[in-house]
Amino acid sequence: xxxxxxxxxxxxxxxxxxxxxxxxxxxxxxxxxxxxxxxxxxxxxxxxxxxxxxxxxxxxxxxxxxxxxxxxxxxxxxxxxxxxxxxxxxxxxxxxxxxxxxxxxxxxxxxxxxxxxxxxxxxxxxxxxxxxxxxxxxxxxxxxxxxxxxxxxxxxxxxxxxxxxxxxxxxxxxxxxxxxxxxxxxxxxxxxxxxxxxxxxxxxxxxxxxxxxxxxxxxxxxxxxxxxxxxxxxxxxxxxxxxxxxxxxxxxxxxxxxxxxxxxxxxxxxxxxxx
Amino acid sequence: xxxxxxxxxxxxxxxxxxxxxxxxxxxxxxxxxxxxxxxxxxxxxxxxxxxxxxxxxxxxxxxxxxxxxxxxxxxxxxxxxxxxxxxxxxxxxxxxxxxxxxxxxxxxxxxxxxxxxxxxxxxxxxxxxxxxxxxxxxxxxxxxxxxxxxxxxxxxxxxxxxxxxxxxxxxxxxxxxxxxxxxxxxxxxxxxxxxxxxxxxxxxxxxxxxxxxxxxxxxxxxxxxxxxxxxxxxxxxxxxxxxxxxxxxxxxx
Numbered sequence: 001x002x003x004x005x006x007x008x009x010x011x012x013x014x015x016x017x018x019x020x021x022x023x024x025x026x027x028x029x030x031x032x033x034x035x036x037x038x039x040x041x042x043x044x045x046x047x048x049x050x051x052x053x054x055x056x057x058x059x060x061x062x063x064x065x066x067x068x069x070x071x072x073x074x075x076x077x078x079x080x081x082x083x084x085x086x087x088x089x090x091x092x093x094x095x096x097x098x099x100x101x102x103x104x105x106x107x108x109x110x111x112x113x114x115x116x117x118x119x120x121x122x123x124x125x126x127x128x129x130x131x132x133x134x135x136x137x138x139x140x141x142x143x144x145x146x147x148x149x150x151x152x153x154x155x156x157x158x159x160x161x162x163x164x165x166x167x168x169x170x171x172x173x174x175x176x177x178x179x180x181x182x183x184x185x186x187x188x189x190x191x192x193x194x195x196x197x198x199x200x201x202x203x204x205x206x207x208x209x210x211x212x213x214x215x216x217x218x219x220x221x222x223x224x225x226x227x228x229x230x231x232x233x234x235x236x237x238x239x240x241x242x243x244x245x246x247x248x249x250x251x252x253x254x255x256x257x258x259x260x261x262x263x264x265x266x267x268x269x270x271x272x273x274x275x
Numbered sequence: 276x277x278x279x280x281x282x283x284x285x286x287x288x289x290x291x292x293x294x295x296x297x298x299x300x301x302x303x304x305x306x307x308x309x310x311x312x313x314x315x316x317x318x319x320x321x322x323x324x325x326x327x328x329x330x331x332x333x334x335x336x337x338x339x340x341x342x343x344x345x346x347x348x349x350x351x352x353x354x355x356x357x358x359x360x361x362x363x364x365x366x367x368x369x370x371x372x373x374x375x376x377x378x379x380x381x382x383x384x385x386x387x388x389x390x391x392x393x394x395x396x397x398x399x400x401x402x403x404x405x406x407x408x409x410x411x412x413x414x415x416x417x418x419x420x421x422x423x424x425x426x427x428x429x430x431x432x433x434x435x436x437x438x439x440x441x442x443x444x445x446x447x448x449x450x451x452x453x454x455x456x457x458x459x460x461x462x463x464x465x466x467x468x469x470x471x472x473x474x475x476x477x478x479x480x481x482x483x484x485x486x487x488x489x490x491x492x493x494x495x496x497x498x499x500x501x502x503x504x505x506x507x508x509x510x511x512x513x514x515x516x517x518x519x520x521x522x523x524x525x526x527x528x
Contacts, residue, residue, distance in 0.1 A: 083316055085319075113322075114319055114321065114322045115319065116322075116325075143326065144322060144325060144326045144329065145329055146329055146330060146332075146333040147329055147332055147333055147336065169348075170348070173343070173344055173348055176340075176343045176344075177336055177337055177340045177341070177343060177344070178336055178340070180340040180342075180343045209345055209516070211520060212345075212516040212519050212520065213516070215519040215520050215522075215523045216515060216516060216519050218523060218527075219519060219522060219523050219526065222527070240520070242524055243520055243523070243524060246523070246524060246527055246528060250527065
C-alpha cells in the first residue's frame with residue numbers, strides 16, 4: 001500500500017476531514033480520485049470501500065451531490081440497504097445535505113430501535129438548538145453508551161452553554177476517565193473550573209483545581225498554547241509567581257520559535273496585550 | 276547410481292497430478308464462495324445486554340483511571356458506581372431467573388450454524404476424497420523426497436498390493452492430502468487476498484474436531500458486578516493532580 005493510500009485511510013478513520021479548510025478538502029479529493037484510478041488493483045476490499053466512503057463525505061462537503069450519490073450507491077450495492085446502520089447514517093447524511101434535516105430525521109426514525117448508531121445520528125441532527133430536550137436525548141443515549149467520549153463532550157459543551165458549569169465539569173471528567181492522557185480535555189477542565197471560580201470568587205479550591213488541570217495539560221504536552229495561557233491567567237489571580245513566570249516564558253518561546261498553529265500564535269499576541 | 280527401482284509413466288503427471296490439483300483448487304474456490312453466500316449476516320446485540328456490558332466496562336474504566344479526578348469527584352463517583360453495580364439496575368435480566376438453557380432458541384442458533392458449516396465441510400471433504408479414490412486408485416504416483424516409517428504404508432499406499440515396496444512411493448490419495456495442506460498459501464498467492472486463505476485455514480482447524488466453545492460455565496453477571504463493586508469500594512485514593520505544579524516547574528526549568 002502506498003503512503004498516500006495510507007494517509008487517506010487515516011484521514012477517513014480519524015474523521016479529520018470534517019475540520020478541513022476548503023483548499024485541503026479539494027486537495028484530498030483530488031488525491032483520492034487519483035488513488036482510486038491508479039491503485040485500484042492493489043487495494044483490498046475493505047480499503048476500497050473505506051476510500052469510497054471517504055469520497056462520499058468529501059464530495060458531499062464540496063457540494064458535488066451527484067458524485068456522492070454515486071459513492072453511496074456503490075456502498076449500498078455492496079452492503080445492502082436495510083441491514084447496516086453505517087449505511088443508514090450515510091444515507092441520513094445525504095438526505096440532510098440534499099433535502100434538509102427534517103427528511104433525514106424522518107428517514108432515521110424508521111430504522112429499527114436497537115440501532116444505536118442511527119439513534120446517535122438522529123440526536124446529532126437536533127444539535128442546532130441546544131436546549132433541555134437535547135440534553136435529555138444525550139443523557140438517554142449515554143445510559144446505553146457510557147464510554148462514548150463524543151457524546152460526553154457534546155453533553156459537556158451543551159451544559160456549559162446552558163450555564164450549568166458543574167455538570168459540564170462532570171461530563172469532561174468522564175471523558176478524561178476514558179482517555180486519561182487527553183491534554184485538551186485537561187485544559188478544558190481547567191477553563192471550566194476557572195469559570196466556576198469567576199462566578200464565585202470565595203471558593204479558592206476551584207481556582208486551585210483550575211491551575212492543577214492546566215498544569216497537568218502542559219505536563220502532558222509541552223507546547224500546548226491553550227494550557228500555558230490558562231496557566232498564565234490563573235496563576236496571576238492566585239499569585240503563584242514561579243508558575244506565572246514559567247508560563248509567560250514558555251509562551252514567549254513558542255511565539256519566537258513559531259511552534260504552533262497560526263491561530264494559536266495570534267492568540268498568544270492577544271493574551272499578551274491583555275496582561 | 277543404478278537404475279531407479281521403479282519407472283513411472285510420465286503420462287501420470289498429466290492425467291493424475293494436474294487434474295487432482297486443479298480439481299482441488301476449483302473445489303476450494305467453490306466452497307469459499309458458498310461459505311460467503313450462506314454465512315449469516317451479523318446480528319446486533321440486544322440493547323439491554325449491550326447496556327449491561329458497557330455499564331460494567333465503565334466501572335472498570337473508573338477503577339483503572341480514577342487518578343485523574345479530584346478527591347471530591349472521586350468519592351461521588353465511587354459511591355455512584357457501587358450503587359449502580361449493587362442495586363441491579365444495570366442487569367439485562369433478572370438474576371433469579373433460571374440460566375437460559377443453551378440448547379433452545381438463541382443459543383441453538385449459533386450452534387446450528389456451526390454444525391451446518393462443519394457438516395458441509397465434512398461432506399465436501401468426503402466427496403472429494405472418494406472422487407480421488409474412485410478414479411485414481413491402485414497405482415503409485417510419485418516418490419516422496421524423504422523416508423517414512425512402515426506405519427504410513429497402509430495410508431499412503433492405499434490400494435497398491437505390493438508388500439515390500441518402499442513407503443516413499445505413494446499413491447494419488449497422498450498427493451491429495453499434501454496439496455490440500457498447501458492450499459492456503461496457494462490461494463493467497465493466486466487471489467492476493469489474505470482473508471481468503473485465513474478462512475480456509477479456519478475451516479481446516481474446524482475439521483480438527485474441536486468442540487465449539489460453549490457458554491455454559493460463564494459466571495453470572497450479578498456476581499461479576501458485585502466483585503467489581505467490592506474492588507471499587509477498596510480503592511485507596513491518589514491523584515495525579517497532587518503536586519502537579521511542582522512537577523511542571525521542575526520539568527520545564
